[in-house]
Amino acid sequence: MLDRLSKPSRLDTSDPPGARDTLTRILLGLRLEGVEYGRCLLRPPWAVAFPAQRSARFHFVARGGGWLRTQAADWVRLNAGDAVLLPRGSFHVLASAPDVPAVDIHSLAHVSLSDNIYLVQGDAPAGDSADKARDTAPPDVLFCGSLRFNLDPLHPLMAMMPEVMRAGDLAQRDPTVPALLEAMEREVALDRLGACGILARLADVLAASIIRAWVECGCSDSTGWIAALRCPKVGKVLAAIHAEPERDWTVPMLAELMSASRSSFAEAFTRTVGESPAKYVAKVKMFQARRWITQDGMRIAAVANRLGYDSEASFSRAFKRIIGQPPSAARAEHVQARGTVRVQDGRRELA
Structure with missing residues (x-):
């Protein structure tokens, strides 16, 4: 149930500075880009299925x-x-009642309101004259969006997040959350010009605030990545790896940061983080590599060289082993994104 998602207490102020600084840097670097938003007008009974996708749903x-x-x-x-x-x-389903058969969100009528903002309408099946009152009743209104994180989907922070994060569970712990919810409600109630665009921007901020509140209030488990950050010695090592993912980190270098022997460092790191230092460093490098390729458009050979690989082939093998697909697929994502249509200076043109 969703009520289990955000029960733990606030991040302990006794955490070592390194842990808090690393979390702060990750949160400061966290970005959510609105892929598309839809204002859904749904007349009961309705049920909409949202298929699984790589982007987050809001x-x-x-x-x-x-x-x-x-x-x-x-x-x-x-x-x-x-x-x-x-x-x-x-994958998930939204419905006016649990027993209503669901239709795919993409089967509903979409009317473009502006760039990447749509009006989505779904009416209940036509009824007889006894259903006229229902047919003329105001529809339920939902604002639904797809958002893309700048963090890699395999990043430890992303992997730790629950399947569903509910704003209400965090509202009492972060005053930003109820303020944003109230602002969104006002925009909907006033129905002013440009409300959909303003709602989209508010949704971006609210989603980021939900994640920040969850990190601060909902990550007090004694094990896992957050616990590793809170460890005074291991947290210092993790901070260094994330600060410079392109550096050629070795076990002796990392052990020196922790002021420990190589064997004791490796044992402590593996016990706390859950995987070996070499494997963790390799994963962080590949997260950075995919971001350079998909978002910055760097060429694969340049990324391999920047990360210190002897050849593009050896880098490609490591990338596929960790990410699950070759770097050429990440490159294709970047090329596809550049080909999307955008509005600039009043004209629609290719990005």
């Missing part, structure tokens, strides 16, 4: 209400003013 219930179900959890009620973030974009 939903804000502007008017009415509904139910949310994922593959891992049963139906949960959402009321007006509720917002949820699915950071890994897993």
